[in-house]
Amino acid sequence: MSQKILAIDIGGSAIKSGLWENDELTELPSFETPKTWDEMKAYLKSLVEEHQITEGVAISAPGAVNAEEGVIYGVSAVPYLHRFPIKQELAEFLGVPVSFQNDANCAALAEVWQGNAKGLESAAMMIIGTGIGGGVVINGELRTGANLFGGEFGYQIMNNETLETLSDLGSPVAMSKRYSKIKADEHEYSSKEIFDLAEAGDELAQEQIDQFYNALSIGIYNVLISLDPDRVLIGGGISTREDLLMNLEKRVQELLLQKGAKELKASIMPCKFLSQANLIGAVCQFLTEQK
Structure with a gap:
């Protein structure tokens, strides 16, 4: 009987899950995010029993995840996950080992393990969605930082008068809201x-x-001149737009040239994994912990 790991990605509106078996991920149907922690535990238990999981559960979660401590700090769209020994409680409840890692860090781990950062000494992952998250990899390992803020690129201040951040100005969701507000024709426009x-x-x-x-x-x-990584990877749904990377590369090169940093070569690529990144990265975290 082959070993099976249940991979879980907790999002604000839905929970994605998959089975990791024979070095492959098989996605399971997604489920609406439960409203309480008790409902969440019951849902995870039903999956563990249904798929006869014995090896463990690998979880990608929002918030500032302290993987070693097994506690999620910060804030997120799923408030009941925070500030208690979640890993220990869930492992005892499910009766199998459990791992937790931040969702953007999971996306970074997936790329280092089996994606477009594999074999690189350093890489920065920028995940573009409702906000902008990311991850930093140095010497092939995740650099979460002294306060778990490593790779939180969305917090960069872009305008010193309004104090708008990269998440405010560089998110397609925020752009759609701004456009809809200015247009004011009662239609909520999508970025597409x-x-x-x-x-x-x-x-x-x-x-x-x-x-x-x-x-x-x-x-x-800013990421390039701060970290000088081998590669910057762009993730999130919008990264599939062919013109996105072309535009970003052109503009970044112009900035480097203007500011006298023309020797800095910007290697910008899309992430290999899109919708499955968090699940695959969660498995990587789990396997690393089990070692």
């Missing part, structure tokens, strides 16, 4: 619609996309 409108000549859409690209380019520039 805004890109389509920009291509069709909509000036407001072009302006918002320009601002979005500028913020991300400055964010990447």
Whole structure:
């Protein structure tokens, strides 16, 4: 009987899960995020029993996860996960070993383990979604930082007057909200619609996309000159847009040239894993802990 690990990715609205067996991930149907910790535990127990999990459960979670301590600090869209010995409580409840790691760190681990950062000495992962998270890898290992803030690129301040951050200006979700607010025609535009409108000549859409690209380019520039990594990887749903990387690379090179850092070669690539990144990275964390 082959060993099976249950991989879980806890999101604000849904829980994704998968089975890791024979070095492969098989995705399971996703489930609406439970409203309470007791409901969450019951749901995880049902999965463990249904799939006869004996080896353990690998979890990707939001918030500032202290993997060693087994406690999640910070804040997230799932408030009941925070500030108690969650790892120990869940392991005892499920009767199998459990690991926890932050979701953006899981995405970084997946890339180092089996993706586009494999074999590199250093890499920075920038995950673009509702906000901007990320991870830093040095000597092939995750660098979570003294206060678990390593790779929280979204906190970079982009405007010293408004104190807007990279998450405020470089997130496609924030861009969509801004566009919808200015347009004020009672339609909530998606970022895809805004890109389509920009291509069709909509000036407001072009302006918002320009601002979005500028913020991300400055964010990447700051990461490059701070860490000088072998590669910057871009993740999140928007990373599948072919014009995104082309635009970012062009703008970042221009910034490096303008500021006299032209010897700094910017290697920017998309992440290999998209929707499965957090699940695969959670398994990597689990296997590392079990060693």
